[in-house]
Amino acid sequence: MKTKLGLLYGGKSAEHQVSLQTALAVIRALDLEKFEIHPIYINTEGKWIKGPQLSEPVENVKALEFSEGNQLSPLSLAPALFQADKQETLDVIFPLLHGPNGEDGTVQGLLELLNLPYVGNGVLASAAGMDKVMMKNVFAQAGLAQVNYVAFIKSEWEKAKAEAYSKVEMELGYPCFVKPANLGSSVGISKCTNRAELEAAFAEAFQFDRKVIIEEGVVAREIEVAVLGNDEPECSVAGEIVPKKDFYDYKAKYESGDTALIIPADITDEEYAQLNEMAVKAFKALDCSGLVRADFFLTKDGKALINEVNTMPGFTPFSMFPLLWKHTGVEYPQLIERLVSLAKERHAEKQQIKFTF
Secondary structure (H helix, E strand, C coil): CCEEEEEEEECCCCCHHHHHHHHHHHHHHCCCCCEEEEEEEECCCCCEEECCCECCCCCCHHHHCCCHHHECCHHHHHHHHCECCCCCECCEEEECCCCCCCCCCHHHHHHHHCCCCECCCCHHHHHHHHCHHHHHHHHHHHCCCCCCEEEEEHHHHHHCHHHHHHHHHHHCCCCEEEEECCCCCCCCCEEECCHHHHHHHHHHHCCCCCEEEEEECCCCEEEEEEEEECCCCEEEEEEEEEECCCCCCHHHHHCCCCEEEECCCCCCHHHHHHHHHHHHHHHHHCCCCEEEEEEEEECCCCCEEEEEEECCCCCCCCCHHHHHHHHHCCCHHHHHHHHHHHHHHHHHHHHCCCCCC
16 A cells, blocks of 8 residues: 655745755655655645645656645645545645744644644654754753854844844854744854844844844854654764855755765764764754754864754755765665654554543
């Protein structure tokens, strides 16, 4: 029996195009002898459009941007969205959504209410992993070493801009990085070396979120580790990102490929063991499941600082997550099958929980 797999992609966020690229890559990698592919597109206006079952891989992302002719009305959303063409419930949903309203626990909550198996992290891990401030607070509580940081919401910044800039300068200094708290893929991130750049960076970041985080700049290598599993997560080999620009921004990740990815990273066994331990600790601290990419800074003296985790890393040709597992011995199609299996495993476990009324 083929697994009826619903791919949920697009979304009303700044990472819409990243999601489309991820969906395209996943579709091309799926074994049509093992899976029925049922695409579900969310356009930039937030409208949900269910496409026909795919009988062959698509050529480009344009083929995945369905017209509004197949739009689902709010009243028919729940029963229609997650049914295959033969009116049979889909076996697993694979949310390939990035950013707010997709990677932040909102869609995961919908799938929980519908009691459907889905790939990836649950509501809590997704929400905490999306909000960089909450994530870093959890990491601090877990005793994970990380860079110093401060955060602001838009209203308090607007009331006292000078005080906000002064706080950054006093507590962090330059260079520092200003980021929207609830976005990934390096969208809206700026490196600041002076007050003028800091002011511009705040304005830029607040275009994407009501909350921003500012992190201390450190001189360190950027190392990433992919994590796969549920209660007993496993780590891939480590990979290093060497951007040709100041930092690994959106263009370097998804457009130009203007960066070097070194896999496996040239690190010692002791350094890898440290990263492995911290990645698993972060995974468990957020109560993650399925997949996570853990990003670290590694200083010259071998000290590891966790930067963040991504609870839905992209599967694009430039993405580190599948590349790390490929170098660990897990090919892309096999990786997708593992993720689907983990989703079914977690869902089955939840069905054993007894509720009393």
